[in-house]
Amino acid sequence: MIGIIDCNxxxxxxxxxxxxxxxxxxxxVFSNNDGAIIARSEEAKALGIDMAVPIxxxxxxMKQYNIKGFSSNYTLYGDxxxxxxxxxxxxxxxxxxxxxxxxxxxxxxxxxRDLLGYVTDARDKISNWSGVPVSIGVASTKTLSKLAxxxxxxxxxxxxVYIIDNDEKRIEALKSTEIKDLWGVGRRISARLNKFGIFTxxxxxxxxxxxxxxxFSVVLQRTVYELNGISCIxxxxxxxxxxxxxxxxSFGKFQTDFEPMAEALANYTARVAEKLRRQGFVAGGxxxxxxxxxxxxxxxxxxxxxxxxxxxxxDYTPYLIKRAVESxxxxxxxxxxxxxxGVMLTDLRTNDDGTQNLFHSNNRxxxxxIIKRIDRINRLNGRDTIRSAQQGFNHEWKxxxxxxxxxxxxxxxxIIIIK
DNA sequence: TCTGGGGTCCTAGGACCC
DNA sequence: TCTGGGGTCCTAGGACCC
Numbered sequence: 001m002i003g004i005i006d007c008n009x010x011x012x013x014x015x016x017x018x019x020x021x022x023x024x025x026x027x028x029v030f031s032n033n034d035g036a037i038i039a040r041s042e043e044a045k046a047l048g049i050d051m052a053v054p055i056x057x058x059x060x061x062m063k064q065y066n067i068k069g070f071s072s073n074y075t076l077y078g079d080x081x082x083x084x085x086x087x088x089x090x091x092x093x094x095x096x097x098x099x100x101x102x103x104x105x106x107x108x109x110x111x112x113r114d115l116l117g118y119v120t121d122a123r124d125k126i127s128n129w130s131g132v133p134v135s136i137g138v139a140s141t142k143t144l145s146k147l148a149x150x151x152x153x154x155x156x157x158x159x160x161v162y163i164i165d166n167d168e169k170r171i172e173a174l175k176s177t178e179i180k181d182l183w184g185v186g187r188r189i190s191a192r193l194n195k196f197g198i199f200t201x202x203x204x205x206x207x208x209x210x211x212x213x214x215x216f217s218v219v220l221q222r223t224v225y226e227l228n229g230i231s232c233i234x235x236x237x238x239x240x241x242x243x244x245x246x247x248x249x250s251f252g253k254f255q256t257d258f259e260p261m262a263e264a265l266a267n268y269t270a271r272v273a274e275k276l277r278r279q280g281f282v283a284g285g286x287x288x289x290x291x292x293x294x295x296x297x298x299x300x301x302x303x304x305x306x307x308x309x310x311x312x313x314x315d316y317t318p319y320l321i322k323r324a325v326e327s328x329x330x331x332x333x334x335x336x337x338x339x340x341x342g343v344m345l346t347d348l349r350t351n352d353d354g355t356q357n358l359f360h361s362n363n364r365x366x367x368x369x370i371i372k373r374i375d376r377i378n379r380l381n382g383r384d385t386i387r388s389a390q391q392g393f394n395h396e397w398k399x400x401x402x403x404x405x406x407x408x409x410x411x412x413x414x415i416i417i418i419k
Numbered sequence: 420t421c422t423g424g425g426g427t428c429c430t431a432g433g434a435c436c437c
Numbered sequence: 438t439c440t441g442g443g444g445t446c447c448t449a450g451g452a453c454c455c
Contacts, residue, residue: 031423054422099455186453246425295422
């Protein structure tokens, strides 16, 4: 049996956890740039606030019902996530960290116990010890456990656990789940399935798996198997190495000139390069892109992208920034209202990769020394104490974060501020 | 006026190899 | 006059996830 442990309204719950006055109060969390809704407390859901709606569409409603809104605080959510996952490991030795607020766990070895009792106890303790309520669904496959989790959230809120452990429960769960709510089936595929008269998870479970593969893909074929209790998406207990590290952000206001966007790009590149080094990788390539506002019906649209190969796989920020800005020069064109710029480090390898380049001599050892010292200085004195001049200081492109809460768990200075 | 960010996997087709 | 078959790797684009 496989369990999925999922935090309820994770970002909203994190905010409520550190501000007791928010308990029982409708709370929403905004996307970066304070653009759209990405998390809602139960109270906010009950007032009809939908997921992913732009803020300007619900501003009135928020004012009317005094709904509290917060800018996303990923430092806080990331740290809370770490804490919750370490608690989970007390109860389940085999864990796959699936996302910031979800973990798959193996229930192997629990079969001689009262499974429901054990999982319910674990659920209560994870919720109480972290301050973030969680729900647990258990079934014989990942896809079915996701279904069980939905049922735990919707119908068994008080205990927060649901286990699909016989065929009767499985079929009932399938019949009460619309195809569009199925894990692995998105908007496009569910629309296509509807044309074949398939509307519920149960309908899909009855199709021939080869038909699913032929007409759709091996992904849907696996889903069909999983719905029938045949597990084909295994628990991944060893986290696979990252393949890419990316950063893109919308500007606080539209940009038209090259220089501020190059500055933003340099800053994002510095961030991904830091992340790269923290994980012990070097990047073999780098991709840069630009984008206009795809929601606009009148603005001219432009979404260029350029990928290049590093002369030698590297984690050296000055080189990566130089490469990124050169790439931006290739795709930048005057006359557009730009909404975002992004950078992705690709072809990641471990930093002992040792790939050389016959036609480029480089001072890898010197670079390693320099960047190690810069990282240390910045760690002790604050991010960007030493920075590339290209990163600038004005940051007029910076995203909006008008209602950001303190980084309660990771920054002492923030804790003092709220006193 | 105002609409997020960071990822993965799969597939088809082209280029290339012997 | 007539010119193969079996395979891999890479890339772009699509779809999905949270």
